[in-house]
Amino acid sequence: TRTPVNVTVTGAAGQIGYALLFRIASGHLLGADVPVKLRLLEIPQGMKAAEGTAMELDDCAFPLLRGIDIFDDPNKGFEGANVALLVGARPRTKGMERGDLLSANGGIFKPQGAAINAHAADDIKVLVVGNPANTNALIAQAAAPDVPAERFTAMTRLDHNRAISQLAARTGAAVTDIKRLTIWGNHSATQYPDIFHAEIAGKNAAEVVNDEQWLAETFIPTVAKRGAAIIEARGASSAASAANAALDHVHTWVNGTAAGDWTSMGVPSDGSYGVPEGIISSFPVTTKDGKYEIVQGLDINEFSRARIDASVAELVEERDAVRELGLI
Ligand code: NAI
Numbered sequence: 001t002r003t004p005v006n007v008t009v010t011g012a013a014g015q016i017g018y019a020l021l022f023r024i025a026s027g028h029l030l031g032a033d034v035p036v037k038l039r040l041l042e043i044p045q046g047m048k049a050a051e052g053t054a055m056e057l058d059d060c061a062f063p064l065l066r067g068i069d070i071f072d073d074p075n076k077g078f079e080g081a082n083v084a085l086l087v088g089a090r091p092r093t094k095g096m097e098r099g100d101l102l103s104a105n106g107g108i109f110k111p112q113g114a115a116i117n118a119h120a121a122d123d124i125k126v127l128v129v130g131n132p133a134n135t136n137a138l139i140a141q142a143a144a145p146d147v148p149a150e151r152f153t154a155m156t157r158l159d160h161n162r163a164i165s166q167l168a169a170r171t172g173a174a175v176t177d178i179k180r181l182t183i184w185g186n187h188s189a190t191q192y193p194d195i196f197h198a199e200i201a202g203k204n205a206a207e208v209v210n211d212e213q214w215l216a217e218t219f220i221p222t223v224a225k226r227g228a229a230i231i232e233a234r235g236a237s238s239a240a241s242a243a244n245a246a247l248d249h250v251h252t253w254v255n256g257t258a259a260g261d262w263t264s265m266g267v268p269s270d271g272s273y274g275v276p277e278g279i280i281s282s283f284p285v286t287t288k289d290g291k292y293e294i295v296q297g298l299d300i301n302e303f304s305r306a307r308i309d310a311s312v313a314e315l316v317e318e319r320d321a322v323r324e325l326g327l328i
Pocket of ligand 1: 014043045046089091129133155237238242
């Protein structure tokens with residue numbers, strides 16, 4: 001029998017946590033044959049609600065779930081973690097400046113990075129979901145010098161999935177016919193969903209669509225502003241779709257991309273495509289045996305170049321701001 005994988009989830013009592021934990025326990029994070037132990041990390045005010053969620057998890061009698069522990073101390077929460085999903089974050093509230101937002105999140109992600117450095121398992125894989133996800137991931141990574149930098153990733157899979165769905169709706173294709181879509185840059189309104197290398201049933205997606213105005217004025221803003229549209233419609237931010245994307249991100253990282261396809265992940269740049277080394281930016285990546293590689297050699301046209309550069313410039317500003325604040 002396999003040893004259970006330790007999965008730490010922060011923000012476990014939040015709305016994404018609620019949509020995420022039951023599916024982790026039923027095998028959707030790692031695979032239907034991989035037992036898991038859950039380590040829920042909350043702040044003291046969230047402990048009671050997390051205990052309630054743990055009771056419900058017990059009540060499901062999930063065959064793969066081998067234990068649930070709840071903590072409000074990151075040093076305990078990350079002990080022995082093989083996978084860490086950093087969901088809990090400080091949201092932007094009305095009138096909050098970017099510097100305030102970054103420093104509030106620095107207060108969360110810096111100690112969590114340090115706790116991962118000190119206590120996680122050697123094979124730790126980290127996914128940051130809590131916003132601003134890319135820069136929070138950078139803060140955590142900088143606080144974990146003994147962990148290989150590439151183990152810290154940020155979630156752009158929700159944007160990736162949204163883009164696939166929008167492209168399928170426009171072209172009448174099945175989502176499963178769409179391959180090689182890319183989200184570049186920051187998980188923010190500046191992100192760039194790129195269909196120039198994407199394929200729809202084997203044909204170039206940009207050629208199938210053949211409508212640059214739709215790309216610029218409808219597709220890109222619809223994907224980039226989908227989060228706001230969900231809040232407007234639902235009265236609450238995306239939760240089940242965000243949880244689903246987090247499962248997809250880790251499942252793909254661990255189990256590999258299909259031949260001929262790739263996915264999008266926010267990962268530390270190695271300088272590819274002119275993205276400054278070290279910032280955590282979304283790229284096209286292939287994965288195999290628990291490792292990912294940035295897809296190399298793609299031709300970047302002018303339309304794409306301008307949009308990638310704009311989103312990367314925003315990430316560089318965020319990096320400079322957290323550097324200024326002493327968070328990295
Ligand atoms: P929520 O407010 O419902 O839950 C957040 C939970 O985190 C709360 O239970 C809170 O007590 C907990 N928390 C706060 N600080 C913590 C800490 N230091 N340690 C442990 N837990 C802590 O928020 P929701 O809707 O679950 O969203 C979580 C985050 O995910 C937000 O930052 C949101 O912006 C982000 N998000 C990211 C997406 C992406 O595509 N990357 C998509 C959707 C949401």
